[in-house]
Amino acid sequence: MNRPLPPYPHLLAPLDLGFLSLPNRVLMGSMHTGLEEMDHPFERMAAFMPHGPATASH
C-alpha cells in the first residue's frame, strides 16, 4: 500500500552539515523576549523554547 507523501517535503527534509544533520529546514529565528531580565530567567527561557517535535524531526 502506498503511503501518502508527507506534507511540505522540502520544509521537513533534513539538512546534512557533515558532522551533524539538522532535522528540517526551519530555523526559529533570534528574538529578544525580555525573559532574560525577569526572575528565573533561564527556567523561563528553557520553557519558552519550542519542544522537540517543533524543532526536531517528527
Place this chain on the structure above:
Amino acid sequence: MIVTGGFSPNRDGGIRQGSSVLDNEAEAARHSIITDAVHAEGGRICLQLLHTGRYSYGRQPVAPSAIKAPINPATPRALSDDEILQTIADYARSTALARQAGYDGVEVMGSEGYLINQFLAPGTNLRDDRWGGNFENRCRFGLEVLRAVRAAAGPDFILIFRLSLLDLVEGGSTWDEVEAFAKAAEGTGINLLNTGIGWHEARIPTIMSSVPRAAFSALSARLKKVVKLPVITSNRINDPQVAEDILARGDADLVSMARPFLADAAFVTKAAAGRADAINTCIACNQACLDHIFAGKPASCLVNPDACREYEAAAPATPRARKVAVVGAGPAGLAAATTLAERGHRVSLFDAAPRIGGQFNYACRIPGKEDFAETLRYFRTRLRELEVTQQLGRTVQAADLAGFDHVVVATGIIPRRPPIPGLDHPKVASYIDVIEGRHPVGRKVALIGAGGIGFDVAELLTHPGDSPDPIAAYREEWGIDAAYTDNRGGLTPARMPAPVRELWLLQRKTGKLGAGLAKTTGWARSLLLKKRGVHMLGGVEYVGIDDAGLHIRVDGQDRLLEVDTVVLCAGQEPRRELAEGLTAAGTPFTLVGGADVAAELDAKRAIWQATEFARQF
C-alpha cells in the same frame, strides 16, 4: 533549530546596562538548563552573539567611528585598535563558553545595523587604520570575528553568520560588497549563511504586516547563486506553504521564522501532522512582541497570550464542567469560547452575524492586514475541533440564555456618532459601511478621527489597488532597489502610484497625528499616508456637514473641506444591552472585550482579557 536572543560578548556591546552578556563560566553554567531542555526533546540550539555597537543604550556605546545613530541620543566612542582586538577575543571567549554551556553552535549577528555592519558600511566607518578606509579593511573586523569564533569553537560546532542583504540606509553596502563579504565569510569556516534585511534605523518597514509575505526571498535567491553554503531566508514568512514554496523554488535552503513561533510554538508539529489549519498564524502586528520590548515589558503575542509564559502554570482542566454561553464571536468571544471548551466546559457560541470574527472581519479588509483573516481561520478550526456549539446569525436575548450557568458577554462595540450638525447627511458614512463596501466613497474624502481606525480607513481609501505583483509594488512605494542599480544600501527614490483620492485625516486633539499609534509600526503607517499626500490636521473643531462639504475650524480659522464623503472613525461605545437583561434575569455573566471597555479598539486587550477569564473560570 533554535537561535537564542542576542548575548553580547562583552559589557560594552549589550543593548542596555545589565542586558544579556556571556563572558564568564558561571553564566555559561546557567545556560545548561536551556540546552538540556532542548536536547531532551531532540532539538538543536545555537546562541546568538550580538554586539550592538552604536545602538547600545548603555553608559557609553562604542563603534568604529564616533557617528551618532539616528535612533540613539548617545554618540558612540570610536574603538581603539587594541579594543577591537579585545572585542574579537571576547567573541572567541563567548563562543568557547557557549560550547561549554551545551549549545550546538553560535550565530554571529551581522545584520540589522549592529557593530559588524557599522564596520562594513562606509557611512558608519570613517577609520583610516587597518579597520577602515577601503572595503577590504571594512570587512576585516567581521571576518576576524568569524575566524576567531571558528578557532575557539573547534570543527564540529555549528557556526552561522547573519548577513545583511539590504541595509536600506544611506552609506550602506552595495550588492557587490554583500556578495564579496558572503564569499569571504564562507572561507572562515562558517556552516550556514543566515540573512537579514534593513538596519533598525531604516525608514522602510521590513517586518510589519503591510510587508508582503516572503518579500525578500528573491534576494536570498540572488545570494544563493554565488555562494556554496546553505542560505537561510527570513522576514514575513508565517505559513508552511509559503515556506515550502520558497524552498521548492530554490530561493533558500532554510527558512527562518521568529514571531510565528510566538503565535504558535507548535507550528512545525502541526504542519508536519497535516494540520496547517490549526496553526495560530503570526499577523505581524508587533503589538505584544516588539511593542512590548520597546516599552521595557516582556514579549508575548496578541493572538497567543500564552507566548513567553510557558514557565507559569498552565490552566488546569475544570473540576466542574458548566454550561456557558458566549455571546459575540469577535476576538474576545472566540478566545473565551475556545479556552473554556479546552478546559472542559460545555460552550455555546452565539453571534448575530452569520459568520464569526467581529471587528476582525473589518480589519482583514484593510490592505496590509489581510493576515487577520488567518486568525479567524485558526479559531474556526479550533471551534470545530473542540466541538463548540455555534449559533451564528442569531441575535439572543437574556430570556434565550436562561438555561446557562454563565454567560460571557462579548458583544463588542458600536461606532460612536459624534454630535456634529449634519451627521445625517447622505455623504456621511460609518467606517464599517466603508470597509464593507456598502457606502460609495468619492474622490475627496474627510475622515473624522485619527486613531487606529482612522489610519486603517485612510490606508484603505488611498490604496492604489491590488497589484499583480505585491512585492514589486511594496518595493516601489517604499523606494527599495533590490537590484542595487546604482546606489548603496539598496535605496532608490520611491515611485508613488497616482493618488486615487484626496483625503483629509482629522482629529480634535492638537499635536501630531498618529502619536498614539503603536511604537514599532505607527511611524511607517504615518509615513505611508504622508507619502500618499494625505492631509493630516489636528486641533480640529467640527462645525457641520452639508452639500458643500465638511465645515471645520482650525486655529480659529474657518475652513471648508469640499469633500464628497465624510467617514466617521470617531471611536466606539460598548454594546452591552444584553448585560442589562441578564442582570434583570439574575443570570451570572462576565463582560469581556469591547463590550467591557471600548475606549480604543484593542484586540490584544480583548483576547487577553477573555482568555484570562476563561483560564480561571
